Amino acid sequence: AKTRHFKWAVEYMHWSPDGLENVVMGINGQFPGPTIRAKAGDTLHIELTNKLHTEGVVIHWHGIRQFGTPWADGTASISQCAINPGETFVYRFKVDKAGTYFYHGHYGMQRSAGLYGSLIVDVAESQKEPFHYNGEFNLLLSDWWHKSSHEQEVDLSSNPFRWIGEPQTLLINGRGQYNCSLAGKFSKSSINPPCQLRGNEQWAPQILHVQPNKTYRLRVASTTALASLNLAIGNHKMVIVEADGNYVQPFSVEDMDIYSGESYSILFTTDQNPSNNYWISISVRGREPKTPQALTILNYSPNSPSKLPTSPPPMPPLWNNYTHSKAFSSKILALMGSPKPPSNYDRRIILLNTQNRIDGYIKWSINNVSLTLPSTPYIGSIKYGLKNAFDLKSPPENFPLDYNVVKPAKNQNSTYGSGVYTLRFNTSVDVILQNANALAENVSEIHPWHLHGHDFWVLGYGEGRFTKEDEKKFNLKNPPLRNTAVIFPYGWTALRFVADNPGVWAFHCHIEPHLHMGMGVVFAEGVQRLRKIPNEALGCGLTAKLFMNKKGN
Numbered sequence: 156a157k158t159r160h161f162k163w164a165v166e167y168m169h170w171s172p173d174g175l176e177n178v179v180m181g182i183n184g185q186f187p188g189p190t191i192r193a194k195a196g197d198t199l200h201i202e203l204t205n206k207l208h209t210e211g212v213v214i215h216w217h218g219i220r221q222f223g224t225p226w227a228d229g230t231a232s233i234s235q236c237a238i239n240p241g242e243t244f245v246y247r248f249k250v251d252k253a254g255t256y257f258y259h260g261h262y263g264m265q266r267s268a269g270l271y272g273s274l275i276v277d278v279a280e281s282q283k284e285p286f287h288y289n290g291e292f293n294l295l296l297s298d299w300w301h302k303s304s305h306e307q308e309v310d311l312s313s314n315p316f317r318w319i320g321e322p323q324t325l326l327i328n329g330r331g332q333y334n335c336s337l338a339g340k341f342s343k344s345s346i347n348p349p350c351q352l353r354g355n356e357q358w359a360p361q362i363l364h365v366q367p368n369k370t371y372r373l374r375v376a377s378t379t380a381l382a383s384l385n386l387a388i389g390n391h392k393m394v395i396v397e398a399d400g401n402y403v404q405p406f407s408v409e410d411m412d413i414y415s416g417e418s419y420s421i422l423f424t425t426d427q428n429p430s431n432n433y434w435i436s437i438s439v440r441g442r443e444p445k446t447p448q449a450l451t452i453l454n455y456s457p458n459s460p461s462k463l464p465t466s467p468p469p470m471p472p473l474w475n476n477y478t479h480s481k482a483f484s485s486k487i488l489a490l491m492g493s494p495k496p497p498s499n500y501d502r503r504i505i506l507l508n509t510q511n512r513i514d515g516y517i518k519w520s521i522n523n524v525s526l527t528l529p530s531t532p533y534i535g536s537i538k539y540g541l542k543n544a545f546d547l548k549s550p551p552e553n554f555p556l557d558y559n560v561v562k563p564a565k566n567q568n569s570t571y572g573s574g575v576y577t578l579r580f581n582t583s584v585d586v587i588l589q590n591a592n593a594l595a596e597n598v599s600e601i602h603p604w605h606l607h608g609h610d611f612w613v614l615g616y617g618e619g620r621f622t623k624e625d626e627k628k629f630n631l632k633n634p635p636l637r638n639t640a641v642i643f644p645y646g647w648t649a650l651r652f653v654a655d656n657p658g659v660w661a662f663h664c665h666i667e668p669h670l671h672m673g674m675g676v677v678f679a680e681g682v683q684r685l686r687k688i689p690n691e692a693l694g695c696g697l698t699a700k701l702f703m704n705k706k707g708n
């Protein structure tokens with residue numbers, strides 16, 4: 156195993172992600188940020204310098220569990236203080252499991268501003284993947300707004316509330332087309348004429364060049380701020396083999412859903428007519444699509460990459476065809492030989508997701524608490540037993556029996572909170588994510604929930620309100636291990652994990668505006684087992700005061 160060193164500078168820069176010039180957050184002059192490639196067991200050493208001039212920054216390594224290095228998780232207010240302008244913070248951690256990962260900003264709405272990139276971990280030198288392929292591609296999916304993330308943040312925090320709306324463009328590896336369509340003559344809308352591209356534009360699509368009769372691995376990860384996506388490769392079947400850095404029982408599909416925070420590996424074989432090229436398409440699911448499909452080309456050698464496919468781009472399933480989405484999710488099962496969940500739970504926490512009002516401001520709440528992050532990182536205030544850093548009362552474990560999850564709430568008001576669920580070390584924890592009706596009647600949305608510091612087993616999905624009876628249908632035989640799981644409208648999702656990683660871990664909806672509106676909780680476990688938290692992570696809030704008072708620290 157190696158230690159891999161990186162020196163990164165984060166800054167705002169002019170860029171044209173979709174043909175319109177805008178401002179993005181870049182790393183070392185690149186958007187998306189550089190792709191990290193490592194081998195399982197390697198240590199990454201990333202010196203991150205904040206060149207933003209007027210705001211802090213942190214980077215979260217999504218899917219990396221950070222065993223023994225919880226201060227490197229990159230969550231402002233939770234695992235560290237935001238890095239101040241001009242300062243450098245060293246992220247040093249081990250990548251212990253092969254898989255498809257990514258990294259992104261986790262402060263304010265910096266992910267929406269374009270602070271993200273790919274992190275690919277190959278199997279260790281002596282290991283083999285449980286499948287074969289001749290070549291691979293990596294697609295990082297995102298969504299793009301022409302309004303700045305700062306303006307979006309103000310819009311979401313205002314009364315009256317201003318929703319950010321649907322993205323203008325979907326991006327594949329940071330590239331999309333706003334004013335034109337790659338589909339040209341196939342494009343149904345007359346506003347989007349065929350694109351005139353030379354290929355060297357920042358917004359030119361990244362073409363996938365393939366040879367006939369080979370098998371390729373397509374890695375995909377979604378770091379969208381909002382959009383749930385459906386991916387298809389025209390005329391080609393896809394075999395899913397990995398999800399969130401865990402191998403799954405291979406299964407074949409024509410199209411697949413991917414929610415924000417998820418990653419997959421897909422195998423496909425170039426067994427179609429080699430004189431044609433084919434579409435790769437990304438479309439919006441789960442919200443009424445107002446954003447055009449993102450497209451790129453699967454280019455069979457020796458065809459010209461500019462040769463248009465002979466048929467129109469794949470037709471995605473209807474945006475609200477949840478039966479289709481649920482069928483896909485339920486096909487994801489662990490590969491034989493994967494770690495199994497404990498057969499029982501020590502504690503079950505039920506988390507009701509609701510849209511609420513607090514003093515007229517629109518928020519999201521969990522068991523009627525809308526998360527507000529404190530100014531001192533939890534990891535420091537818990538370790539040092541600071542009393543006034545956050546709400547010391549534990550948040551609710553459940554919600555009232557008479558709450559009807561399929562109707563708008565009788566009382567739509569909620570409260571702010573910063574409390575923590577303290578988990579007993581090494582215990583088995585069940586989390587039931589319970590979806591409900593939003594503020595408006597007959598509305599319930601998809602929420603992809605992401606857990607830091609752990610993978611969890613997805614034990615099952617169900618409709619309506621979860622009851623104790625439902626646990627009889629849990630899959631304890633081959634549930635998939637993941638770090639992100641979706642709740643479907645009006646449904647529930649059951650997860651289990653072992654609280655075996657000392658640290659403080661965010662668990663939240665990966666939709667950026669929803670997190671901003673309070674849709675998350677905080678878990679803490681075994682914090683007293685941490686021997687030394689680097690002071691550089693805690694130079695703000697009450698921990699900074701503590702260090703100043705303890706002279707010589």
Ligand SMILES: O=C1O[C@H]([C@@H](O)CO)C(O)=C1O
Nearest residue numbers: 318510593594600668669672
């Ligand atoms: O949080 C959200 O707010 C809007 C809508 O519910 C209110 O405008 C929306 O679609 C969300 O997902």
